[in-house]
Amino acid sequence: MIEGIFVEGLIYGIMVLGVFISFRILDFPDLTVDGSFPLGAALMVQCLLLGMNGWLALLVAFAGGVLAGVVTALIHNHLRVPNLLAGILTMTMLYSVNIRILGNRANVPVLNQPTILTQVTEKFTGIIPDEYILLVFFLIVALVVKVLLDLFFRTDLGMTLGAMGNNEQMVISQGVNPKTLKTIGVGLSNGLVAVSGAFAAQYLGFADVGLGQGIIVSGLASVMIGEFLVLKSNRIGVLTLCALAGSVCFYAVMYVGRFYGYLIHMTPSDLNLIKGVLIIILLIMTQAKKLKVPFKVAK
């Protein structure tokens, strides 16, 4: 049971890292996430059903997510649509696209297909106790993604992305086109979200078009919890670690709510309300503490 809590938090943690990039580093509130998460799941499941290698399928899911993000960024950049609306547009369109990818169905299972997870489980059976295999695997995956991101944000390009979220005029003054940066950043963010969706689909054993519903709220709540864990730091390594830790905490709470909520007559449909209330509480606490959120715009 306990490993289930962590596994979920780590799988969704990759999505939280994506949300962290768009909301915190780029200061680009991107709602495409609600569509790119099931997009990753749908692409993964369909590629597996076509007999594709799991890691290759993961790459396809990532590419699909990047494309979704790029579409949002292009709508925002070239049609001068506010970023929130651009994200909603892409998210709405993705709903139809996802159903198409799933072959005009809302839900497609992969239960009898070999996935990355079944391969990993087979390989390590006997070496690690069965119930911990996935936990260890996802811990490694999440940390690898985190370290790669840390390295990325320490390059010149990564730093400039951070500067743009902080002060767009400065980036323009450096002769860099902020539109290009936004496209790269939002693309990367959604690529990660899609990868998270792809892993979620394998873990759950199906892809569902409704998987992404409210995922942005979960992602944001996780980011905020993470920021609560460690106070004030602008070191990217600390920030991404916080995002992951926030995700694990958030999904642990949700897990407990799902399994033990009935004790207080709570149903799974109440969880969305709980998520929203959680964010509101976090906002109030943040204000009360006058805690400065890293990478927030100073205008």
Add this chain to the structure above:
Amino acid sequence: MIELKNVSIVFGQGTVNENKALNNINLKVKEGDFITIIGSNGAGKSTLFNTIAGTYTPTDGQILANGRNVTRDPEYKRAKYIGRIFQNPLLGTAGNMSLEDNMTITHKKGMKWLRRSLNNKTRELFRKELVQLRMGLEHRMKENLVMFSGGQRQALTLLMMVLSKPSLILLDEHTAALDPKNAEIVLELTNKFISEYNLTAMMITHNMSHAIEFGNRLLMMDGGEIIFDIEGEEKKALTVEKLIQKFHELRHKTFENDRTLLAED
């Protein structure tokens, strides 16, 4: 260097609020010029800068940079050779990033890619450059810029801009938001850098004596036009009184209101 040919800017064209912010401006900025610009509020000084920098596209006319037509080039493209400092000292730097990160981003213009140019060698380079500011910032390379004062940040913006070797720098009242002591320091640094690095510069100021003291050329603007353009020995002979007199002659306006706007000290 930069040349404006018959440049006009009209805001809200065809509406009741139509406003001619720049009216048929012709200006040739020569290499090595240090031009100060004065004029009351709404004279078109900032619009002129925004037009040169590419924030606004002219309604009419042409802008040439080194003989090339750049009228339609977006701001970020022109930023590669035009450096700009704003009145708001926070606009030139990213507050929630460290000093060394800021310098890494600014020390070369243009798109950044996946290399990491911040290393001990560049750190040493940045440290040496920072010494020029004489603010002790070379010992605070890892600190976030939110910890720095407005004056320090404006001085940094100036230094980082100078290091990128722009062919023209635009200073839009860059000391106006600072306290008198810091304003003086930043202004002195500006003057020092411009002569040391032999830069071509344009500076908007509300301070008439600064406009007279600094630079080799002076422009006076009013109602979207350059009404007075003076340089060399003639400019050196200027005094605040003569300048006010000149404005009166040219515009036949009572100076009572403008005198307060064009503050004398």
